[in-house]
Structures are given as C-alpha cells and as structure tokens.
Amino acid sequence: MGRHMRANHLFILIVFTSMVATGLSAQTAEEIVQRLEANETHSTAFAQGRMLIHDRFGDRTTSFTSWSSGEDDSLIEFTSAGEAGQKILRTNDQIYLYYPDAAELIRLRGSALRDSVMGSDMSYEDLTSGGGLLSDYRVTLAGTETVEGVETFRLELEARSRSVPYASQTIWVDTSRFVGVLTHLYSRSGDLIKVSRALEFTERDGRIFPVRVRIEDRLRRDTYTEFVFDEIEVSISIDPSLFSLEELTF
Amino acid sequence: MRLSQVALRNISRNRRRSLLSGIAIGVAAMSILLLFALVDGMEEDLARNLHDFYSGMVRIRHSDYDANELVSPLHLRVEDADAKVATLQSLEGVAGLSPRINFPTSIYREGETYNAQGIGTDFALEVGYSGIDEYLVDGTLPVAGERRMVIGTGLAAEPEVGVGDSLTLLSPTMRRSSNAITFEIAATISLPVASLNNMALYIPLDQARRLVQMDNSVTEILVKLDNERDSRELASSLLERWEGEPLRIVSWRDIPSAYSFIELARGVYNGMAIVFFLLGSTVIITTTMIVIFERMREIGTIAAMGMTGRQIIQLFFLEALFIAIAAAFAGVVVGSAITLVLQQVGIDLGSALDGVELEIGSTIYPKWNLLTTGFVFAYSVVVTGLASYFPSRKVARIEPVEALHTT
Numbered sequence: 001m002g003r004h005m006r007a008n009h010l011f012i013l014i015v016f017t018s019m020v021a022t023g024l025s026a027q028t029a030e031e032i033v034q035r036l037e038a039n040e041t042h043s044t045a046f047a048q049g050r051m052l053i054h055d056r057f058g059d060r061t062t063s064f065t066s067w068s069s070g071e072d073d074s075l076i077e078f079t080s081a082g083e084a085g086q087k088i089l090r091t092n093d094q095i096y097l098y099y100p101d102a103a104e105l106i107r108l109r110g111s112a113l114r115d116s117v118m119g120s121d122m123s124y125e126d127l128t129s130g131g132g133l134l135s136d137y138r139v140t141l142a143g144t145e146t147v148e149g150v151e152t153f154r155l156e157l158e159a160r161s162r163s164v165p166y167a168s169q170t171i172w173v174d175t176s177r178f179v180g181v182l183t184h185l186y187s188r189s190g191d192l193i194k195v196s197r198a199l200e201f202t203e204r205d206g207r208i209f210p211v212r213v214r215i216e217d218r219l220r221r222d223t224y225t226e227f228v229f230d231e232i233e234v235s236i237s238i239d240p241s242l243f244s245l246e247e248l249t250f
Numbered sequence: 251m252r253l254s255q256v257a258l259r260n261i262s263r264n265r266r267r268s269l270l271s272g273i274a275i276g277v278a279a280m281s282i283l284l285l286f287a288l289v290d291g292m293e294e295d296l297a298r299n300l301h302d303f304y305s306g307m308v309r310i311r312h313s314d315y316d317a318n319e320l321v322s323p324l325h326l327r328v329e330d331a332d333a334k335v336a337t338l339q340s341l342e343g344v345a346g347l348s349p350r351i352n353f354p355t356s357i358y359r360e361g362e363t364y365n366a367q368g369i370g371t372d373f374a375l376e377v378g379y380s381g382i383d384e385y386l387v388d389g390t391l392p393v394a395g396e397r398r399m400v401i402g403t404g405l406a407a408e409p410e411v412g413v414g415d416s417l418t419l420l421s422p423t424m425r426r427s428s429n430a431i432t433f434e435i436a437a438t439i440s441l442p443v444a445s446l447n448n449m450a451l452y453i454p455l456d457q458a459r460r461l462v463q464m465d466n467s468v469t470e471i472l473v474k475l476d477n478e479r480d481s482r483e484l485a486s487s488l489l490e491r492w493e494g495e496p497l498r499i500v501s502w503r504d505i506p507s508a509y510s511f512i513e514l515a516r517g518v519y520n521g522m523a524i525v526f527f528l529l530g531s532t533v534i535i536t537t538t539m540i541v542i543f544e545r546m547r548e549i550g551t552i553a554a555m556g557m558t559g560r561q562i563i564q565l566f567f568l569e570a571l572f573i574a575i576a577a578a579f580a581g582v583v584v585g586s587a588i589t590l591v592l593q594q595v596g597i598d599l600g601s602a603l604d605g606v607e608l609e610i611g612s613t614i615y616p617k618w619n620l621l622t623t624g625f626v627f628a629y630s631v632v633v634t635g636l637a638s639y640f641p642s643r644k645v646a647r648i649e650p651v652e653a654l655h656t657t
Contacts, residue, residue, distance in 0.1 A: 053426070055426065057318075057326075082425045082427050083427050083429075086428075086429075097430070099418075099431070101430065101460070101461075102358075102431060102432050103416060103432035104418055106358050106418065106420060106430060109361065110363075112356065118428060119422065
C-alpha cells in the first residue's frame with residue numbers, strides 16, 4: 001500500500017483520523033496533501049478492530065488491538081483465537097514479527113516485506129513508514145470528481161524515486177472533510193495493484209474517523225479485506241517502551 | 251563345401267573389411283544396450299522417488315486440493331486422518347503409508363530468510379515407508395512431540411547450519427493466517443532428488459499440526475502396496491469405502507509426472523535404436539557393395555562353375571549375417587560389462603540437476619536386463635541382416651561372362 005494509503009487506511013488507521021475541514025479552502029495539490037496528512041497525525045492512538053478477509057475459499061475474521069505513537073512507532077497484537085499473542089511491531093522504520101512459539105523475533109527484509117499480513121490484502125511493506133507524501137511523490141491536482149456521491153479532489157502522485165513501493169497513486173480526497181475516499185496504487189509498469197475505499201466514517205468530538213475501509217489487492221484473484229474499527233482512542237498516554245524490542249518479547 | 255563355410259572363409263580372407271563392418275554393428279549394439287539400461291535405471295529411480303517422496307502408489311487428498319495446490323490450501327485437508335491411517339494399516343496388500351502435511355515455509359535465521367518446503371510426517375511410519383533413515387548424514391530422527399527437524403543437506407548449506415542449530419519456520423496456517431515456531435535441527439539428510447534435497451525439511455506430524463494450526467488432519471496420505479499393479483483397484487475400493495467424503499484417491503499412474511515422459515522416451519529410444527542400427531548397417535551395405543565389385547571375377551568363376559544366383563545371394567547374405575552376429579554379440583557383451591559396472595557405481599549427474607524440477611535422482615544407476623540384452627542382440631542381427639540382403643541381390647543380376655571379363 002502506498003504511503004498515503006498507509007497513512008489513511010491501513011496500519012495507520014490506528015493513527016488515522018480526519019478532522020472536519022470546514023472553512024478551509026485548499027487550492028493547490030500540495031495544500032490538499034498537507035491538509036490530508038495533518039488530519040492523520042496524532043501523538044498517540046489506541047484502537048481495537050477486526051480484519052474481515054475474503055478470498056476464493058471463503059471469509060474469516062482476525063481481531064486485533066493496536067497502539068501507535070507518532071508516525072514511526074506502532075504495535076499490533078492479534079487477539080483472535082488462531083493468532084492470539086502474535087504481534088507486529090513497527091519502529092525505526094523496521095518491521096518485527098513476534099510469535100509466541102518462536103524463539104527469536106523475525107525482522108522482515110527484502111522480498112519478505114511483500115508478503116501478506118495474515119493472508120489479508122495488506123502487505124508488510126504497506127506498514128513501513130515514509131517521509132510523507134510530498135517528500136516521496138510529486139503531486140498534481142487533476143481536478144474535482146464525484147466519487148460515490150462525494151465531491152472530491154483528484155490527486156495524481158508520481159514517485160520521486162524507486163525506493164517507494166508504488167510508482168504512482170491516484171487519491172480522491174473529500175473536498176470538505178479532507179479525508180481520503182478512494183486510493184488507486186500503481187506499479188512501475190502502470191498496472192493497478194491495490195485499491196482502497198473508505199466505506200464508513202464516524203464522528204467523535206468533531207473529528208471524522210474512517211471506521212470501515214476495504215482494500216483490494218488486484219494481483220490476487222477474488223480477494224478483499226475490510227478493516228473495521230470498533231474502538232478508537234487518540235491522544236492517550238502510552239508508555240514508549242511498548243514499542244521496544246525488549247517489551248515485544250517480554 | 252557348405253555355403254556357410256565358404257562365407258566364414260571369405261570373412262577371414264579380408265579381416266580388415268570384416269572388422270570395420272563388425273565394429274560399426276558392435277558399437278551400435280553396445281550403445282543401444284547402454285541407452286536402454288540407462289532408461290531402465292531412470293524409470294526405476296523415478297518410480298521409486300515418486301512412490302517414496304511424491305505420490306506414493308495411491309494418494310489420498312481432499313478433492314479440491316489438486317486444483318488449488320499452487321496456493322497451498324491447507325484447509326483443503328484429509329480429515330479424521332488417524333482413523334484413516336488405522337483403516338489403511340489393516341488392509342491386506344498395504345506395504346506402508348505416510349500421512350503428511352505439506353506446507354510452504356520460510357526459514358528465518360539471524361535476519362535472513364530462505365524459502366523451503368516443509369513436510370510434517372509421522373517418523374515412525376516414514377521410516378518404514380520411504381526409509382528416510384537411510385538418507386541420514388548426521389544426527390538422529392526426531393520423535394513425536396519434539397520440536398526438532400530434519401533438513402536436506404542442500405537446504406542446510408545456504409544458511410550454513412547443522413545438527414544442533416535452531417531455525418525458525420514461518421508458515422501459513424490452515425486459516426490462511428501465519429505462524430512461526432523455532433525448531434532445533436535433529437538431523438541432516440541427503441535426499442536422492444536434487445530439488446528435494448535443496449528445499450525439503452521434515453518435522454514431526456504433531457508439530458506440523460501445531461505450526462499450521464491443523465486438527466486431526468493431513469494434506470495427504472501416501473500408500474505403498476506389495477504389488478504396484480493393485481494401485482488402481484485399491485484407489486477405487488477406498489473411494490467406495492469413504493464415499494461421501496470430499497476425497498480424491500488416485501493411483502500414481504493417474505497422476506501427471508515425469509514418469510509418463512520416461513514411458514514416452516522409451517518409445518522414442520526404440521525408434522532411435524532402429525536409426526542407430528541402420529547407420530551401422532550402412533557400413534555393411536557399403537562394404538558388401540565394394541566386395542561385390544572387388545570380387546566380380548570370383549563371382550563370375552563360381553557362377554561358371556555352376557553356383558546358382560540364389561546360392562550366390564545366400565553366400566553374400568551369410569557373410570554379412572555372420573559379421574552381424576559376431577559384432578552384435580561382442581557389442582552386447584561389452585555393453586553388459588559396462589552396464590554392470592555402472593549399475594554398482596552409478597552415474598553421478600551432480601549439480602547438473604540442481605534447479606531441475608524432475609523427480610529423478612542425482613545419481614542414476616543403469617539397470618542390466620537379460621531380456622533387453624537378448625532383444626538388442628536379436629534386433630541388431632535382424633536389422634543388419636535385412637540391410638545386407640538388398641545389396642546381395644545385385645549379385646544375382648551379374649552375368650558370368652560379363653563378370654569374368656571384369657578387370
């Protein structure tokens with residue numbers, strides 16, 4: 001998943017958010033992106049949710065609890081019976097996997113980052129953090145479009161370097177709330193790889209949160225994953241050691 | 251004097267010519283014998299490897315597993331496996347069986363990952379089934395309940411691990427999620443198939459079930475029989491016995507594999523054998539033709555003395571035939587000697603088969619066979635005999651007077 005999508009809809013859903021951007025009048029692509037990213041930034045966040053994974057063999061649900069601090073540190077602990085106790089830690093731009101029966105932490109590198117997270121449509125690579133959309137991509141505003149009844153800005157993003165997982169993105173951003181409604185992620189050959197849709201939002205304390213997001217990996221046949229957030233808390237107190245390797249294996 | 255004696259005398263009169271013809275036939279016979287022995291050895295090796303490591307003689311899987319095998323559908327499993335194993339063990343004619351969980355896995359060690367093919371198996375049954383203990387290089391086989399593994403020497407080479415080292419296996423689960431468990435290496439094995447030796451690791455069945463979070467199930471049960479020819483019959487009877495369960499039970503002969511290519515190759519090699527002998531026969535034909543022209547005066551003389559055209563044809567045909575018999579005999583004797591030696595020491599294909607997805611072993615042992623040897627001998631004689639008959643017929647058309655005037 002692209003950096004923007006990560007920030008919007010995926011693992012970062014633990015830090016996701018969206019503020020109602022009433023009264024704002026972003027005019028340039030850069031300003032729209034800045035508004036979008038500003039909405040997604042929280043000092044800390046806690047969430048409980050579920051991954052509803054659909055593939056050609058059927059549906060299954062994986063539940064999790066997650067914590068995050070800033071843009072760099074986050075931890076997911078899976079709570080469903082089949083995965084109970086398994087954790088994914090992102091810190092210092094590295095991904096670590098903890099399994100209760102494994103004697104060592106698994107640090108993902110190289111092609112292993114492209115593996116699916118728990119068989120979902122999200123890859124570990126989607127969890128890695130970047131320097132932000134504006135530093136990774138050249139952004140242009142391609143106009144406004146109505147997407148599923150929502151007036152949106154259509155942003156075209158082209159990668160500045162080959163170090164990002166997706167060569168280009170198209171993001172449709174709600175013109176009034178500055179939340180990502182739809183994201184298309186493309187490979188270097190121009191093929192559409194992933195699609196992310198925010199299906200439901202909820203409003204709390206004046207903030208708008210996407211609470212149901214569907215991701216489709218177009219390289220797989222007949223699959224999609226819905227992330228559903230049942231509980232969200234932001235700006236809470238989290239002990240920084242929660243994101244340490246020592247704590248992960250404790 | 252009998253024609254055969256005259257023929258033998260003529261052969262010895264021109265030893266160089268006879269030897270040249272004989273060598274051509276002998277080399278062809280020897281080559282074909284070696285080729286057939288090699289094919290026999292490959293066929294036997296392939297069948298043994300398929301039975302031991304891939305398909306068994308009868309394979310039991312979930313009915314939808316094969317169609318989805320590329321995505322390792324662990325949930326498409328053979329349920330109630332222990333009871334099925336007990337049932338199979340009670341059947342007459344069953345020589346061995348191996349319940350297995352095949353799972354793709356990534357080996358994780360010190361920050362590096364290596365792809366592998368995991369096999370969860372009941373080692374107590376596996377020893378009797380594939381004789382896995384015979385391939386041990388170092389260590390001992392694990393037993394149920396132990397978090398220990400057996401790893402192919404080729405696979406162990408890359409992370410440079412050996413007995414006593416630990417490896418973490420990261421694998422998909424039956425729920426299509428993931429799980430990881432750390433295992434200690436109990437033994438290294440040198441499996442006969444290069445691709446298997448470079449990719450396979452074995453863990454106890456109960457630990458495989460824990461790793462992939464599977465219940466009392468397996469992905470397949472492989473069955474060996476006292477008589478391989480009963481495999482289709484057993485597959486049918488098992489399907490009837492477990493009717494209603496989503497199972498696909500098939501004889502190994504109905505599973506696509508390289509074995510069918512070997513059978514095809516055998517047909518091709520039979521054709522090649524004819525070409526070999528025809529090539530060898532061209533020497534016979536050529537030398538016979540030369541001899542006819544060289545011995546024109548002699549032909550005229552014996553014809554003038556009363557030998558009929560038919561007898562002259564027989565004479566030349568017999569000369570060629572005797573050379574063919576002697577040469578073919580020598581060829582199969584030398585070929586047999588070479589085959590018998592190679593049958594013991596084998597032909598090590600070594601790294602040539604690395605990365606080759608064939609179930610053929612790295613060392614091929616050609617197989618000497620009396621029937622094949624007899625066939626090659628007879629084949630050589632018949633083909634070369636027939637080939638020499640046609641130039642011999644030319645002799646009958648030679649007029650004695652004309653022949654006697656030839657200088």
